[in-house]
Amino acid sequence: MNFGLIVIGDEILSGKRADKHLAKAIELLSARGLQLGYADYVGDAPDRITDTLVRAFASGDIVFSCGGIGATPDDHTRACAARALGRPLVLHPQAQVLIEERMQDVAREQGKPYEPRRTDNLHRLNMGTFPQGAHIVPNPFNKIPGFFCTRDGDPSSVGARGGVFFLPGFPVMAWPMMEWALDTYCQQHFVHDAWLEKSVVVFGAMESTLTPLMEAIERGHAVKVFSLPSVDHPEYGRHIELGVKGAPVAVDGAYVALLNGLRSLQSQLGPKLVRN
Numbered sequence: 001m002n003f004g005l006i007v008i009g010d011e012i013l014s015g016k017r018a019d020k021h022l023a024k025a026i027e028l029l030s031a032r033g034l035q036l037g038y039a040d041y042v043g044d045a046p047d048r049i050t051d052t053l054v055r056a057f058a059s060g061d062i063v064f065s066c067g068g069i070g071a072t073p074d075d076h077t078r079a080c081a082a083r084a085l086g087r088p089l090v091l092h093p094q095a096q097v098l099i100e101e102r103m104q105d106v107a108r109e110q111g112k113p114y115e116p117r118r119t120d121n122l123h124r125l126n127m128g129t130f131p132q133g134a135h136i137v138p139n140p141f142n143k144i145p146g147f148f149c150t151r152d153g154d155p156s157s158v159g160a161r162g163g164v165f166f167l168p169g170f171p172v173m174a175w176p177m178m179e180w181a182l183d184t185y186c187q188q189h190f191v192h193d194a195w196l197e198k199s200v201v202v203f204g205a206m207e208s209t210l211t212p213l214m215e216a217i218e219r220g221h222a223v224k225v226f227s228l229p230s231v232d233h234p235e236y237g238r239h240i241e242l243g244v245k246g247a248p249v250a251v252d253g254a255y256v257a258l259l260n261g262l263r264s265l266q267s268q269l270g271p272k273l274v275r276n
Helices: 021-030 046-059 077-085 093-109 119-128 155-161 171-185 207-220 248-264
Strands: 003-008 036-042 062-066 089-091 129-131 135-137 146-149 163-167 196-203 224-233 237-246 268-275
Touching: 003 021, 003 046, 021 036, 021 062, 021 171, 036 046, 046 062, 046 077, 046 163, 062 171, 077 089, 077 129, 077 163, 089 093, 093 119, 093 135, 119 129, 129 146, 135 163, 135 171, 146 171, 155 163, 155 171, 163 171, 196 248, 207 224, 207 237, 207 248, 237 248, 237 268, 248 268
Parallel strands: 003 036, 003 062, 062 163
Antiparallel strands: 089 129, 135 146, 146 163, 196 237, 196 268, 224 237
C-alpha cells in the first residue's frame, strides 16, 4: 500500500503559512513502519483540486487531504471530492448531530441560548455535507468531523483498496485525526522492526563516480540505494551521504558490499550512520 498526502490552500503556496503536515505525516507513518510515497500541494482552484482527487481515488492508495473542508467561499474540497467521485453532496446525519452538539457547546460557553434555525447556525451545517457514501473521521478538538471516501463506498475496504481521508487544515485537528485513521483502518500495513537504513559519509567523491557502484548494489541486493550530496554542511562540509535502506536482512549484506566498493575506489570515508 502506498500512502500519499495532499495539502490544499493558497496560503501555503503564497507563503502566508508554512506547511507542517508533510513532516508530521512522515513522522506518524514512520512510527508505524510506513513511508510517505508522495505529496501534492494544491491552491484553492476547484478544477485543479478535482483533478488531484480524481488521481488520488484512481490510485488505490491511502491518501490524506488536509485543508479546504470548511464552509467559507474559498473552501472547495468537499465539492471537489463529490465531483471527483461523481456523487452528490449530502448532509451526513452523524455529522449533523456532531455539528449541532458543537453549536450547543459554544452557546453554553457564551451564556447564550442555542438557536438552531439562526442563519449562521444553519450555514454551519454545510460543514457536514459530504459526498454521498462518505464516512466520518472524528475530530477530538471541536467535534466538527472530517470524512473519508472509498470508490466502492465500503469503509472496510480502505485498508485493502485505498481511499482518501479529508481532514481540516489546522494541525491541532488534522494530526490526531490522521493518527486515528491510521490506527483504525491501516493496521494491517504496519511494519515493526522491518526497516533499516545504513549510510556513510563520503568525502571528495563525485556522484558520477559512485553511480556504477550504486547500480551494482541495487542489482545484487533487494534494497534501495540513496545518495545525498551536501555542499555546505556545518560539520562535514562538502560530502555525499551514501547508503542503503530496506529490510534489515538485505541491508546488512548490501551495506558491506557498499563499503567494500567504496574502499576499492579509495574513497575517503567519514562517520557511519544507522537509522530504523
